[in-house]
Amino acid sequence: MDRRPIGIFDSGLGGLTAVRELTALLPGEDVIYFGDTSRVPYGSRSRDTIIQYARQDVAFLRSFDLKAILIACNTVSSTAMEVLEAENSIPMIGVVAPSVQAAVQSSRNGVIGLIGTQATIRTGIYIRRIKALRPDAEIVDVACPLFVPLAENGRVEPGDIVVETVAREYLAPIKQAGADTLVLGCTHYPLLQRVIANEMGPQVTLVNSGAEGARAVRRRLMERDALNDPGHVGVCRYYVSDSVGSFVNLASVFLGHDVTGEVARVDITRY
Amino acid sequence: MDRRPIGIFDSGLGGLTAVRELTALLPGEDVIYFGDTSRVPYGSRSRDTIIQYARQDVAFLRSFDLKAILIACNTVSSTAMEVLEAENSIPMIGVVAPSVQAAVQSSRNGVIGLIGTQATIRTGIYIRRIKALRPDAEIVDVACPLFVPLAENGRVEPGDIVVETVAREYLAPIKQAGADTLVLGCTHYPLLQRVIANEMGPQVTLVNSGAEGARAVRRRLMERDALNDPGHVGVCRYYVSDSVGSFVNLASVFLGHDVTGEVARVDITRY
DSSP, X not given: OOOSOEEEEESSSTXXXXXXXXXXXXXXXXXXXXXXXXXXXXTTSOHHHHHHHHHHHHHHHTTSOOSEEEEOOHHHHHHHHHHHHHHOOSOEEESHXXXXXXXXXXXXXXXXXXXXXXXXXXXXXXXXXXXXHOTTOEEEEEEOTTHHHHHHTTOOSTTOXXXXXXXXXXXXXXXXXXXSEEEEESTTGGGGHHHHHHHHOTTSEEEEHHHHHHHHHHHHHHHTTOOOOTTOOOOEEEEESSOHXXXXXXXXXXXXSOOTTSEEEOOGGGO | OOOSOEEEEESSSTTHHHHHHHHHHOTTOOEEEEEOTTXXXXXXXXXXXXXXXXXXXXXXXXXXXXXXXXXXOHHHHHHTHHHHHHHOOSOEEESHHHHHHHHHHHOSSSEEEEEEOHHHHHHOHHHHHHHHHOTTOEEEEEEOTTHHHHHHTTOOOTTOHHHHHHHHHHHHHHHHTXXXXXXXXXXXXXXXXXXXXXXXXXXXXXXXXXXXXXXXXXXXXXXXXXXXXXXXXXXXXXEESSOHHHHHHHHHHHHSSOOTTSEEEOOGGGO
């Protein structure tokens, strides 16, 4: 048993989709969440900048005594995971490896679609990892830079011609290739799940990378016998680098409940 | 005569629309541009964070010996101008005051539309300033958070149903109020000028805040007899806080010419 909390971070709000999954899977775990809302988005930035920001995010989380850190951000997981693992002794779980595993398990025809930020797609890590498990796989990857601003502005409903048109354009090459599995390679994208599912059709399995990350955390903690006291009711604390007010409003969209009073601000540049 | 360069800064690329206007108006002036590409966008951040970032931007520019600074960003001009002026002795020209003046001069019926980032609209500064000059003016202001990501992703052409739908929604209350003048209160928005003009119709005058800022710089320098040697051919140097490569690509869209070799990177957190 390990009573220490789990740290989770993301460039902003997307990682909350992983928090939601984790607290459903492991309601007894305490969570410390950090969202870098003063520097979001990461997905359009350079490798150097993403690594620099991710180091500070981890340094802040490590100011708490944690038992593991979930990198609930595909941009960081694909760009900075190796650097972060080399620099930190604490168990780190990214969202790429579990999403790759889920995609390979799900795909029957070996044609797998991947959507993500520009930074995630640029690394090519999903292609390398999927091919390592299934060398004959065909992977069609598309950067979707407008999905995050659309999601953060609440344009997530089927019937909205703006998000539907953007989704149709981004997803066209993946549909055309006949993918039977699509990795939502950004923790924001589950907010667009209904629009994406409508566009892809019911025969395509969507892999939710935040949910896969949460399941990977559960596996890792169970292996190490590091779950919390089963009688404990888990508590989440949220930290953000920009104002608390605007986070509280948007977080309710991601989490499905109000987080007023559970959020504090931190100067991330100090870490 | 004053041979020193003019400093110009913006959260990212939008301020380049002001650079373009300034170099057309004053081809003999040297320019030092800073774009905070590692922390863009500013328009969705809190007042505190915008002020903190703007202070660092000005501190970096002041590491050069400049004769004036143009704040080519409506978010900073509306949120941090007073703080920056109080802290710096160098002449500072924002884009709000000249845009207000242009709007009031242009409007016949006194109904003025304003579009900008969430931060710019939140300050209410345009409304206060316009009413100070024309107390009977009716101002209809709308935050347009999707315009910057759409512009930065090249979705700027008439006929694109995505940007046209978003523009129609944002501009509807301004059209409905019968505005004869619309302030493009963000230096990114001139990239969407054709879409916005089509939606508003030919009877509505668009005020380009970057161009108004550039004209205000010219007026200020002429008043002080501080223009450069008339025989000099002005040179622009560009500094960014994220990678040079992605800036070079997008900057050509804003400037209409290639800037390879004229761009360097700076660690803005050191200022």
